[in-house]
Amino acid sequence: MIPEALALSAVxxxxxxxxxxxxxxxxxxFMCVELMLNxxxxxxxxxxxxYGVTGQVFVVFVMTVAAxxxxxxxxxxxxxxxxxxxxNLKNINLLKG
Amino acid sequence: xPTNLPLFxxxxxxxxxxxxxxxxxxxxxxxxxxxAALWLVSVMFNLAALYVMMDAHFIGAIQVLVYAGAIMVxxxxxxxxxNLGHPDELSDIRGKWGRLAAGLIGIALLAQIxxxxxxxxxxxxxxxxxxxxxxxxxxxxxGTVAQSLFTEHLLAFELTSILLLAAIVGAVALGKRKTIxxxxxx
Numbered sequence: 618m619i620p621e622a623l624a625l626s627a628v629x630x631x632x633x634x635x636x637x638x639x640x641x642x643x644x645x646x647f648m649c650v651e652l653m654l655n656x657x658x659x660x661x662x663x664x665x666x667x668y669g670v671t672g673q674v675f676v677v678f679v680m681t682v683a684a685x686x687x688x689x690x691x692x693x694x695x696x697x698x699x700x701x702x703x704x705n706l707k708n709i710n711l712l713k714g
Numbered sequence: 715x716p717t718n719l720p721l722f723x724x725x726x727x728x729x730x731x732x733x734x735x736x737x738x739x740x741x742x743x744x745x746x747x748x749x750a751a752l753w754l755v756s757v758m759f760n761l762a763a764l765y766v767m768m769d770a771h772f773i774g775a776i777q778v779l780v781y782a783g784a785i786m787v788x789x790x791x792x793x794x795x796x797n798l799g800h801p802d803e804l805s806d807i808r809g810k811w812g813r814l815a816a817g818l819i820g821i822a823l824l825a826q827i828x829x830x831x832x833x834x835x836x837x838x839x840x841x842x843x844x845x846x847x848x849x850x851x852x853x854x855x856x857g858t859v860a861q862s863l864f865t866e867h868l869l870a871f872e873l874t875s876i877l878l879l880a881a882i883v884g885a886v887a888l889g890k891r892k893t894i895x896x897x898x899x900x
Contacts, residue, residue, distance in 0.1 A: 671866070678874060
């Protein structure tokens with residue numbers, strides 16, 4: 618079942634990437650990043666069946682980082698929304714020269 | 715690795731995998747952020763089922779608790795806070811078929827719980843016996859992870875606490891309303 622799990626992980630990661638590239642809502646893009654992290658977690662768990670439990674420990678760390686990232690990222694999104702009353706990336710172009 | 719897995723296992727593995735892919739596709743294509751978030755929760759539940767099937771019971775549990783429970787609630791909370799949901803797409807009254815399907819699924823889940831209450835410890839519910847994890851049954855599914863987490867990776871584990879503290883402080887500092895002139899908070 619490991620090859621199937623790795624293939625599923627690749628498909629989910631690709632869907633997440635497509636979402637990041639095509640969506641315009643900053644919050645949905647963040648959720649796509651979470652989907653990509655989940656795909657990587659699936660790879661870790663699948664390979665931990667073969668190479669020992671370290672993969673599962675790494676999944677715990679990835680989840681911690683994802684939680685921290687979600688907290689800070691959503692705070693940034695709220696700050697951006699206060700600044701421009703929008704979370705659409707079309708309207709967020711402060712760094713454009 | 716056992717190559718001749720039972721058919722029951724294979725069917726469920728593919729079922730949860732396909733459900734995860736379908737939910738992910740629905741997640742990327744929904745217009746409403748709330749619908750997208752709920753589809754992402756579906757992806758996470760299916761992945762948790764796959765984790766359990768791959769002998770990672772503890773990871774499956776914290777996948778449901780942390781990801782589907784905590785992180786997605788934060789996302790939904792921010793969507794609600796910024797008032798981004800499209801109310802016309804969010805009517806919670808389903809049609810006849812939706813209610814019928816929901817009722818059937820509910821009855822099926824209740825029947826499953828009833829069967830599980832009557833059965834005594836199915837062999838398939840035993841803790842993982844994968845030889846890679848070093849004779850897990852005496853320590854359970856959490857013990858194998860904890861053993862590695864608190865010995866080999868103890869430093870990294872302690873460092874994550876600093877990371878979380880930094881994230882909390884950063885989130886509060888960023889989310890706080892700026893009061894340039896002191897005392898006149900909006």
